[in-house]
Amino acid sequence: MKPPPFEYHAPRDLGQALSTLAEVRGKVLAGGQSLIPMLNMRLAAPEHLVDINRVPELAVMEAAPDGVRIGAAVRHAEVERAGVHPLLVRALKLVAHPVIRNRGTVVGSLAHADPAAELPAVLAVLGGSVRLARAGAPERDVGAAEFFVGPMESAVQEGELAVSAYFPALGPRTGGAFEEVTRRHGDYALAGVCAVVTLGEDGAIEAARLACIGVGPVPVVVDVTGSPDDAARIVSERTEPDGDVHASAAYRRHLVGVLAERALRNATREAQARGA
Amino acid sequence: MEHEITLVVNGTARRVTVPARRLLSDCLRHDLGLTGTHVGCEHGVCGCCTVLLDGRPVRSCLTFAVSVDGAELTTVEGLSSGGRLSPVQRAFAECHGLQCGFCTPGFLCTVTALLEENPAPTEEEVLEGISGNLCRCTGYQNIVKAVHRAAELLAEEA
Numbered sequence: 001m002k003p004p005p006f007e008y009h010a011p012r013d014l015g016q017a018l019s020t021l022a023e024v025r026g027k028v029l030a031g032g033q034s035l036i037p038m039l040n041m042r043l044a045a046p047e048h049l050v051d052i053n054r055v056p057e058l059a060v061m062e063a064a065p066d067g068v069r070i071g072a073a074v075r076h077a078e079v080e081r082a083g084v085h086p087l088l089v090r091a092l093k094l095v096a097h098p099v100i101r102n103r104g105t106v107v108g109s110l111a112h113a114d115p116a117a118e119l120p121a122v123l124a125v126l127g128g129s130v131r132l133a134r135a136g137a138p139e140r141d142v143g144a145a146e147f148f149v150g151p152m153e154s155a156v157q158e159g160e161l162a163v164s165a166y167f168p169a170l171g172p173r174t175g176g177a178f179e180e181v182t183r184r185h186g187d188y189a190l191a192g193v194c195a196v197v198t199l200g201e202d203g204a205i206e207a208a209r210l211a212c213i214g215v216g217p218v219p220v221v222v223d224v225t226g227s228p229d230d231a232a233r234i235v236s237e238r239t240e241p242d243g244d245v246h247a248s249a250a251y252r253r254h255l256v257g258v259l260a261e262r263a264l265r266n267a268t269r270e271a272q273a274r275g276a
Numbered sequence: 277m278e279h280e281i282t283l284v285v286n287g288t289a290r291r292v293t294v295p296a297r298r299l300l301s302d303c304l305r306h307d308l309g310l311t312g313t314h315v316g317c318e319h320g321v322c323g324c325c326t327v328l329l330d331g332r333p334v335r336s337c338l339t340f341a342v343s344v345d346g347a348e349l350t351t352v353e354g355l356s357s358g359g360r361l362s363p364v365q366r367a368f369a370e371c372h373g374l375q376c377g378f379c380t381p382g383f384l385c386t387v388t389a390l391l392e393e394n395p396a397p398t399e400e401e402v403l404e405g406i407s408g409n410l411c412r413c414t415g416y417q418n419i420v421k422a423v424h425r426a427a428e429l430l431a432e433e434a
Binding site: 001032037041053096102 | 320
């Protein structure tokens, strides 16, 4: 249970971080709350680790009325305390335990791309994006739909660094909810659903989007605007859960439908409250 | 390659030379001789190795020592002062918040930080606060009591 040897790099600014990554093609170390367990269990053995904890440009969070941009070195707990995005904060409270969130980073969770993790679902349902940088090239923004490529696989290429993530704010008459079922509080979800609902002036549903986790290789985004009452069936049909020791595929399929209904109901209630 | 780093542990600056892969938990125990920090699962699940990093509880088994060069750390050895147990430690003793004691250093560090941030937590906040620490002896009831008792002791001494 000890990590394998690696060469350690601790760049002091973003330029240095990018040139180091271009040179050594190493793995990025941010909070380390997913990476270090993988190293300890020898599931990963990178030759180089590039520690971005001392890069000041990455430790920045910018909240504007239209959304919040979170730098790659910003911890879960900092975003939670700042309270800058209600739906994101609600999802953060479901990520592991408070002590893990003191060290883990939001962008790290996205780049790790665990199919059962909460934050990818928030980015996906909001249509947010991740900004990628590479030495000697312009930055590029990758939308959530393209960012999550497969289980534990994101669009970050070798030599690239995810420098920040952008979470759009919820608009007027819009509410969000996150519902999940876990074996124990803080565990990865058996299944989970993040919902965002926007109501029209007349109180009818104008838009309803869901992102489902734990039931496919990446967060499964389903638009149920036209038939919110049928959300459970639609979601069950659109997702392809696997069975494992924790839950069978059939159970997960049933569960994600129940959670979809629940998340929609709660998001609608919040939208009503925000519209009043 | 070895790295020379400085850690301010319980108020004392300690210089130490470590390989990059040295976990903070092993650095504290083996390089600095502070064996109060316990190591249980070494993948962030059990919470035994929790220490305070610049005042906030973190898993020392999920932190590389080189990564926190220059940081201030508090381990269980640094909670008492002048030979007197801290209010959190006294509350755990008083409420029988431990049996074998293996998980206790992690609980003490976690709870110390929890009460600093939230001096009067509700039952729910206590459960959430200690949800990342496992105890296989007590069934948690007395640990939860100890947290509330510690809050009382801290309020009395404030």
